[in-house]
Amino acid sequence: MIRTAASRRHVLHLHHGYSTAGSCIVRAFRTSTVRLDQRAIVYSKNGDPSSVLSAVSFPDLPPPAPRTANVRFLLSPINPADINVIEGVYPSRPSPSTDLSSDASAVFVAGNEGVAEVLSVGNGITHLKEKDWVVMTKPQMGTWVSSRNVRIEDVLKVDSSGLSAAHAATLTVNSPTAYNMLHDVVQLKEGDWVVQNGANSAVGQAVIQIAASKGVRTINFIRDRQVRDNVESLKSHLKALGATHVATYDELSDRAFKATFASWTQGKDVQLGLNCVGGKTTTLMAGLLGENAHLVSYGAMSKDPLSLPTSLFIFKNLTCHGFWQTRWYDQKTLDERLQMMQTLTGLIRGGKACMILPMGVP
């Protein structure tokens, strides 16, 4: 009963409707409010997304079974990791679905994050009703889809008051990564410093805002831009979000930077570094950290390894960790996840974080 309407163009041009600020922009598609065929972006084998993705259509969902709900996706971001999942190079994998293929072979529905509104609920559900917003609590649920049936334990209700759909759609990956890295490793106090690279990534911008909301000061590294104005514009943007200082990797690489850094921190040891880049500039950034500091890596956008002089570990007692929000979800209870969500939505409503400012930078 399922029509396959595979088309590379469908995927690439369909429903581009939204992007947040930042160089690591959230590209999302919006399902039309005019009822069309239900559609899903699927793949049956891993590879280059432009080769392996296809759009399939499927009929309207049947009424939901007990303790499940039918939901309609409002916005589903494309995060960089989603591409890696489709390529098959990411440790998280979706479960295969046999409902959406024309020949009963398994396909994977792409997409990890998104906000959906409830269309209808099955018996046994009292805390969700039509029009409520929900986000996924389980990774790799498949969110690049018009609508789907979900189990009650796989979604969390989000109070939509004061939130845009864009806020809600981007609540489960980048903002909690920023929040948890700032809280789980080091007990930061007002006036403490944090250094980070990839500072204009979605996580980086959330780090700036969440840190600023606690009075924690940030030193933020970004790539250089060929056009000088663009660098200044990006610096202004990050400062408007709450960044204390912003410097480019070129500035970081300059011998004079240590003195600049010392004048900023006034000799106060920096206890936390956040890394999503790797490679040489991360080595330099790690050298800025103080005694007993922690370097937390959550990405490797340069694709270069993390390379650090052993002396930092031995003599400065550096500790290096990784952070993966997927593991955090695995280790936490539903209540803990709900509490995190409420903390983040509270920050958004208070204008403290996940604010989306105009960038002015291409």
Add this chain to the structure above:
Amino acid sequence: MIRTAASRRHVLHLHHGYSTAGSCIVRAFRTSTVRLDQRAIVYSKNGDPSSVLSAVSFPDLPPPAPRTANVRFLLSPINPADINVIEGVYPSRPSPSTDLSSDASAVFVAGNEGVAEVLSVGNGITHLKEKDWVVMTKPQMGTWVSSRNVRIEDVLKVDSSGLSAAHAATLTVNSPTAYNMLHDVVQLKEGDWVVQNGANSAVGQAVIQIAASKGVRTINFIRDRQVRDNVESLKSHLKALGATHVATYDELSDRAFKATFASWTQGKDVQLGLNCVGGKTTTLMAGLLGENAHLVSYGAMSKDPLSLPTSLFIFKNLTCHGFWQTRWYDQKTLDERLQMMQTLTGLIRGGKACMILPMGVP
């Protein structure tokens, strides 16, 4: 009153008397039992030891002041880090002494480790008597010296029964490094696995023995030798110490090694890796570690940085630490240091660790 008898030859040829097994051998000099002039190996500026070290003579010590003791060194090892201290590239530095120079300018007495016997004690000392053995509890005390006056709080008494002077002289650096790395980071149980490189270093051999005494199994990596027999002889030596498996870095680099490793561990996750080498082979060794493992670095003999794919941190939750015995001493009470010493001497007396076996390898 102090005669300077500077001579490069003095330092290089004087009193070579002892070496323990291992490639990272402990080279030590023995002060003669026939009373000669008191001598010290000193330097007034940092640099290549063969250029900056000199031997100075000084008169017999005056009677000890209250709460101090005069001690005569029996054996003082030369550890690799001692060279770095003299070069001025090590974070620990000795305090300058003005007693030993001919013109009252400051000199540094070299040497960090050693065993001394008590010659005489000042008033207020009841727990030490003549002929007792002591080791230093403070780094960089200056141990390459015939005799010196020490404050009571800067030495720990060692019960010499069942110990050789070589055992006692090497109690404060390498063995505690091995012991603490095996106990402070991961709670190892009988049957657990540890991987390490530089396995024939003094620390590495202590790791093998201390691990074996707890029923912890070790996979030990060593450099290749040009003469095949030497590799086999070294492997046999380490196995005689208690090593479960020994492999060369060449073997580690071979694609087939993963299968060998899996056959050894039977799929059991390795939770602890110990590194004193850095560079490419450490990257390979880190790849053998299981989920949530810890890699502890205590040296960088290759002088190459520790370079690790970020994915190990993010997806396998690897944590990287450093270990520095000097910091351990800084953070511990005298009682805790004494307890450590007693644990180690207990292992030695029980024939469990710090055993010195004939090497048969050049």
